[in-house]
Amino acid sequence: MDTLLAIGVVSALAAALAAALTVAERFIADYGACTITVNDDRRFEVAGGGTLLESLSRNNLFIPSACGGRGTCAYCKVKVLEGAGPVLPTEEPYLDAAEREDGMRLSCQVKVRRDLRIRIPDELFNVRPFAASCVRIRELTRDIREFRLDLNDPAEIEYVPGQYIQLQAPAYDGNEEVYRAYSISSDPAEPDAIELVIRLVPGGICTTWCFEHLHEKDPVSFNGPYGEFRLSETDAPMILVAGGSGMAPIKCILHHMQNRGCRRDAIYFFGANRVDELFYLDRMRQFEKDLAHFTFVPVVARPEAGASWNGETGLVTEALERSLTDASKHEGYLCGSPGLIAAAREVLTKLGMPEEKIYYDAFA
Amino acid sequence: MKESPERQKLEAVLRSSGMVAGGFLGRDRRPVAEIIEADAAELGRLGRTASDLAARMRDITKQARGGLETPVRVGANLEARMIEAKGSLPCPWPHAGRYPKGMVIATRPDTGASVRWSELSLHLIEAHGFFQGRGSRYRLEPRDAVAVLF
Numbered sequence: 043m044d045t046l047l048a049i050g051v052v053s054a055l056a057a058a059l060a061a062a063l064t065v066a067e068r069f070i071a072d073y074g075a076c077t078i079t080v081n082d083d084r085r086f087e088v089a090g091g092g093t094l095l096e097s098l099s100r101n102n103l104f105i106p107s108a109c110g111g112r113g114t115c116a117y118c119k120v121k122v123l124e125g126a127g128p129v130l131p132t133e134e135p136y137l138d139a140a141e142r143e144d145g146m147r148l149s150c151q152v153k154v155r156r157d158l159r160i161r162i163p164d165e166l167f168n169v170r171p172f173a174a175s176c177v178r179i180r181e182l183t184r185d186i187r188e189f190r191l192d193l194n195d196p197a198e199i200e201y202v203p204g205q206y207i208q209l210q211a212p213a214y215d216g217n218e219e220v221y222r223a224y225s226i227s228s229d230p231a232e233p234d235a236i237e238l239v240i241r242l243v244p245g246g247i248c249t250t251w252c253f254e255h256l257h258e259k260d261p262v263s264f265n266g267p268y269g270e271f272r273l274s275e276t277d278a279p280m281i282l283v284a285g286g287s288g289m290a291p292i293k294c295i296l297h298h299m300q301n302r303g304c305r306r307d308a309i310y311f312f313g314a315n316r317v318d319e320l321f322y323l324d325r326m327r328q329f330e331k332d333l334a335h336f337t338f339v340p341v342v343a344r345p346e347a348g349a350s351w352n353g354e355t356g357l358v359t360e361a362l363e364r365s366l367t368d369a370s371k372h373e374g375y376l377c378g379s380p381g382l383i384a385a386a387r388e389v390l391t392k393l394g395m396p397e398e399k400i401y402y403d404a405f406a
Numbered sequence: 407m408k409e410s411p412e413r414q415k416l417e418a419v420l421r422s423s424g425m426v427a428g429g430f431l432g433r434d435r436r437p438v439a440e441i442i443e444a445d446a447a448e449l450g451r452l453g454r455t456a457s458d459l460a461a462r463m464r465d466i467t468k469q470a471r472g473g474l475e476t477p478v479r480v481g482a483n484l485e486a487r488m489i490e491a492k493g494s495l496p497c498p499w500p501h502a503g504r505y506p507k508g509m510v511i512a513t514r515p516d517t518g519a520s521v522r523w524s525e526l527s528l529h530l531i532e533a534h535g536f537f538q539g540r541g542s543r544y545r546l547e548p549r550d551a552v553a554v555l556f
Contacts, residue, residue, distance in 0.1 A: 108493070109425070112422075114419065114422070114425050114496070114498075115425070115495075115496070116496050116504070134500060135496070135497070135499070135500040135501055135502065136496055136502060137502060138502040141502075216423055216428065217423040217427050217428070218422065218423055222492075222493060223492060223493060224492070241491065243491040243507065243508075244509070244543070245426065245427050245428075245543035245544065246427065246491065246507070247423070247426070247427045249491075250427060285474065285475060286475065287492070313474065313475075315475055315476045315477075343473075343474075343475075343476035344476060344477075357473075357474050357476065358474065359474065378490075379474070379475060379488075379490030379491075379508065380471075380490060380506055381471040381472070381474055381475070381488065381490060382474050382475075382490075385472075385474060
């Protein structure tokens with residue numbers, strides 16, 4: 043009994059000491075002003091003591107983070123060249139040996155206590171937080187919906203078609219606030235709004251919020267744009283392959299092609315399990331009319347009994363293989379599950395497409 | 407016995423809903439070690455181990471992935487479908503590694519019984535013997551898994 047009591051007392055003292063240190067660090071410790079140098083050419087003067095993630099965001103430099111800085115998502119990795127000190131125990135689970143060797147750190151865990159030098163992808167300089175309103179929710183299939191967000195502040199967004207944003211799901215039903223990535227599906231000619239195509243993930247924190255808690259006229263926050271998936275500047279014929287909500291960035295790219303009067307040959311294979319899982323068919327048929335050389339090929343794996351379907355059947359990759367004999371001069375644009383991406387890459391390379399001509403937005 | 411700080415942090419991460427809705431422990435108040443021990447014992451009574459269950463799940467996952475989100479036949483008595491979602495999740499245990507989101511749903515057409523798991527759930531069983539807490543969304547009951555998958 044005495045031993046247990048002693049352990050309890052020591053544990054309580056240790057906990058109290060840790061809490062006191064945390065409070066002291068936050069309110070008493072003065073690290074003064076520190077300079078964060080980004081990519082050797084941008085410098086921010088920040089008050090020391092905060093995390094690198096929050097210090098950067100206060101200077102409008104947003105690093106992707108899905109967990110809001112709690113050190114559980116590991117999305118906020120940045121390369122720290124100088125000044126971060128040793129890797130913390132809270133970072134260890136999320137950094138492999140190569141990343142540690144390369145200086146990668148979790149920016150939500152690194153404290154700014156002295157001058158820091160970091161390196162980040164240049165595209166992050168364009169990322170901004172946005173306040174928007176959800177103005178329309180449209181059911182596309184049993185588990186896929188389109189969400190239209192009108193932008194309030196800033197009033198417009200500039201992005202490259204194919205990029206994605208990080209949508210904030212606020213805390214609800216005991217779930218903590220999270221951010222999740224969704225590709226923009228709308229016409230980039232409308233910079234005052236974006237549309238997202240979201241598939242319900244059973245048990246998913248953000249998609250459950252979107253489907254069960256988000257209503258038209260509700261305020262919405264997101265930040266972005268992110269991502270490197272985009273249309274190349276060549277005239278090469280294109281093969282596009284997508285499934286499910288992978289439709290989103292492809293649709294955005296098609297709008298972009300139409301806006302630019304693009305005359306590239308393009309064939310788009312879109313896979314669904316059943317006929318009632320297909321969506322945007324009318325919109326795709328309209329693209330066939332509006333784009334000079336565009337063909338849409340919906341593929342249904344298993345048409346349900348009673349459904350009227352005389353299009354392609356089987357896996358989307360099987361339809362792709364049936365339709366083409368040589369893809370050596372084409373470029374491939376893929377968006378969907380890792381399984382779809384892997385299978386489509388295999389088919390395209392078999393058809394002669396060089397790996398470096400295959401662009402994809404993997405879900406993972 | 408007093409738990410180490412590492413084990414306390416792990417418990418906190420597993421109870422948090424920061425990674426998955428409702429957390430990994432659901433309404434289960436038992437310590438993680440006790441949950442793992444109880445599930446291992448249950449599997450033992452069923453003549454199985456977490457390793458051989460995980461091996462079966464991994465094989466089904468591989469076959470289901472080939473279906474590109476359409477159902478595939480796995481042997482004579484099982485149908486499996488993998489539904490994938492954007493993003494990935496890290497393991498809450500202290501090691502590197504991320505696991506794609508989405509899930510496999512395995513169904514026995516003869517009985518209609520089904521079980522489901524994510525890539526992370528599979529890893530948790532395979533590497534840590536952890537089937538998640540009662541009431542959590544991705545808890546896999548060892549008895550149900552054995553009944554459907556073997």
